[in-house]
Amino acid sequence: MARSDAGKLSLILLFTPFALWLVLLILLPQIGIGYLSLREKLGPGEYTFGFANYVDFIREPIYWNTLLRTAWMSILVTILALFVGFPVAYYIAKIARQRSRAALFLMCLIPLWVSDLVRAFGWIVLLRETGLISGFLQWIGLINGPVELLYSDLTVVIGLVYTVVLFMIVPLVSTLDGMDDAMIEAGYxxxxxxxxxxxxIVVPYAMPGIVAGCIIVFMLTAGSYLTPILLGGKNSMWFTEQIYEQFVTRYNWESGATFGVLLLAFTSLVVWLGLRLTGQSLASTVAKD
Structure with a gap:
């Protein structure tokens, strides 16, 4: 009996920090954002509840066009991250020697040793008009003068793929590592x-890892702020910039909260559609044992 009570107490003590983190940092903020999004400002200090903020969003084409553009760009980044990450993950899991796997995995982790801000400025140093790539192209004679490679959709996509590709590699390595080599040999x-x-054989077996990686990468990309702003400049048109503008620049917390709720709802819808199209479920991907 005492041993059973001690086990329950240990479980509670272990679970409590996670529960507090889940409630205080995820659940309560989302409830607060949802509450703010339903407030309609009538005057100084006067509010009522309704869906006026959502109606205003629908009536303004630039807002929902930016949301759709962000979703499309995020899907493109996810696809490119899959094409880049799958060969790397397959090599680490099935081809590389056991001793070298840890070193290869460590090399993949190196970009995470610095912040998103530092990584973005690294790309700026490479791609700006007076940057290394422009200078190298002039040195070898391919161009006659400085060329600006920043502030385009291509630059934003490259920066985002570089930032999130590791989150595609990790679940793929975890899934492919469990595949028996005899299955591949039998196929041959x-x-x-x-x-x-x-x-x-390989793709169906790796599908849970593919879907899990795509979900993580898509959500991280759609919610990214620094990389699209710094590499895309005024041409970035990223939805998180609209949220920042509502909260900080205009100090319109009701509209900012509305945009945040819509971003979460829309990205969740895209993830749900992806799960339906692939025939997967969260239980078989993200929550796979």
């Missing part, structure tokens, strides 16, 4: 080509 023994084995 049955006459399958490399492409056939990859399409009919």
């Amino acid at each position: 023994n049955l006459g399958g080509s490399r492409f056939t084995v990859f399409r009919r």
Whole structure:
């Protein structure tokens, strides 16, 4: 009996920090944002509740066009991160020697040793008009003068893929590492080509890791702020910039909260559609044992 009570107490003590973190830093802020989004300002210090903020959002094309553009760019970044991350993850999990896997994984972690701000400024040093790439192209004679490579959608996509690709690699390595090599050998023994084995054996087995990585990367990309602003400049048109403008520049917390709720709802809808199209579920991807 005492041993059972001690086990329950240990479980409670271990779970309490996570529960507090979940409630105080995730649940309560989301409830507060939802509450603010439903407040309609009638005058100084006068509020009522309704959906006027959501109606104003729908009536302003620049807002929902920016939201759709952010979603499309985030999907593009997710696809590119998958194409870049899958070969790396497959090599680490199935080809590299056991001793070198830790070193390769550590190399993937190196970009996370510095903040998003430092990584973004690193790209600025490389791509600005007086940057290293422009100077190198002039030195080898491909261009006659400085060229500005910043402040475009391509630059933003490159910076975001570089930032989030690790979050695609980690779940893929975890999934592929559990695949028995005998499955691949059996595919070859049955006459399958490399492409056939990859399409009919490797990809279906790795699908939970693919979906989990895509969910993480998409949500991180859609909620990114520093990289699109610094690398895209005034041309970035990222939805998080609209949220920042409402909260900080205009001090319109009701509209800012509305934008935040809509971003969460829209990205959650995209994730749900992705799960439906792939036939996966959160239980078999993010929550896979």
